Amino acid sequence: MDDGRPVVGVDLGGTKVLAGVVGSDGHVLARCKQKTARLKDRPEALLDLIAEAVHEALASAGLGLDQVAAVGVGVPGTLDAERARVAIAPNLGWVDLPVRDDLSRRLDGARVCLENDVRSAALAEHRLGAGAGRQSMIALFIGTGIGGGLVADGRLVHGSHGGAGELGHMPIRAGRGRCSCGQKGHLEALAARPALVRYIARRVARGESSVVARRHRGDLTRLTSGDIEAAVRAGDKLATRAARRSARYVGLAVGGLVNLLDPELVVLGGGVVEALGQAYVEWAAEAARPHILAASRREVPIQAARLGDDAGLLGAALATRE
């Protein structure tokens, strides 16, 4: 994309690697998906697999490594300030790993660029999705966790140590709800999928009825966003209440973020939003509006993300020219 040549974008998740060759116009020319099960805590093997996925995606596109400008990788973890090393990626078992150079070595010295996976998705939504043409944007992704990305003056905000965008860990209801990070009251603890699932499971255990009560043989900890969506669509009251509650907390956070950053646009994405669709976005917007300061209560658009599963690899590709 730098120079008209395609780039490779890699979306690295806890369970899969998705590599895609992306043309200079932002279209995905070829893809390769590999499962990463059993590669946790085995960084060398996982880096080999990533390189393999890149080679296969390139082969599908009929291209060689010398014909692409760079390889971008979206990593589910924290990078160092130079974006050369992964400081920590809990789901991969990576700690302080020099991924940029280790991967470049496996790819004939190709230029490798690292970016956080959620920031990558935000970047893609800004350039090619819901935020195209906007100078400032906040993206929130609500799934197993909650993360996001901020765009100001047309650029992704990285922060002083590359850590900006962790908006799942903003206290939103002091003292309530245990977060994955160990603290209480963070947005993620109140609104991510595990919070929805806990909300439903607790009430089913207390005897409330729900069409999801017998899902996964009653092991409600295994409820997916899709299960919840199906229940909401079937008019299930408990699932609907849980989904609205999540959207309400997201809306509170959005209201505060709009007051803080005054963006042109707010984009909501991630598994929960994809499953529950426009209704969820509207519930969140409804909760956000009254919190946005009257003096600036312009109609800030609050919209669904548009790129779905491709956001990660497209963003990783785009990050190579940031």
Place this chain on the structure above:
Amino acid sequence: MDDGRPVVGVDLGGTKVLAGVVGSDGHVLARCKQKTARLKDRPEALLDLIAEAVHEALASAGLGLDQVAAVGVGVPGTLDAERARVAIAPNLGWVDLPVRDDLSRRLDGARVCLENDVRSAALAEHRLGAGAGRQSMIALFIGTGIGGGLVADGRLVHGSHGGAGELGHMPIRAGRGRCSCGQKGHLEALAARPALVRYIARRVARGESSVVARRHRGDLTRLTSGDIEAAVRAGDKLATRAARRSARYVGLAVGGLVNLLDPELVVLGGGVVEALGQAYVEWAAEAARPHILAASRREVPIQAARLGDDAGLLGAALATRE
């Protein structure tokens, strides 16, 4: 400051206008202070008074309007996107007023630049105070209200409509505490001076003892930050609890903001912080630390603002070259 010439900075408050001539090195060469009582809802008269204060400050410095590069004004309100008009300034009774041109006309056509007063103070702390030399910073000012300013990539963040920095209106404890904006649970509603005063007054009314109980003939709504500071210094338990509670909420917000923006530095200022001093800053930092994500729990410095009452006029002066 643009070109080595001094500029005039004006700090416009609800009760006073403070104009200062600021040399290119950031020193205040001369000041003029005027009371603005009874000028609320009389914009023409207040604009006249501002012009008078500018002329007097210049006269004290032995300078004419043609010898300064610009006049910057920090306004306690919301500006339009071009920073030409004041959209709303509740404490002045201003609504949609073309202040930039109206004031320029009163100042022989001098270049006038408007900035929000709190953003001005944040800018001053960034350039000349606690944040000097940092590329990114968050400043929170805790007084009658709570506002702030964000610096990213060395520049003040304005947002898409000039409204960024309203961090007093971030929900921090959903559903608790009525805010000046009418909503609940915002940081300002929990931690600004009126929240401290309410906390103390309610408990005194219920029979708790405090050295402030008889202050202002028992009209505790009139308690100042100084009254509370004196009580804390005297070891008063209720006042100390109220101050710590405010600092705790500020700390929660700081924790979330650090996760969101990953700044190099956090600066706390405003009347409450000035009165309660380093103890307040440390209580806030103590509350913030555990909320800052472990992966990036670097020691982000959390410090007191340094410029005190001059921050507003210095920032208004600096804003002329932004």
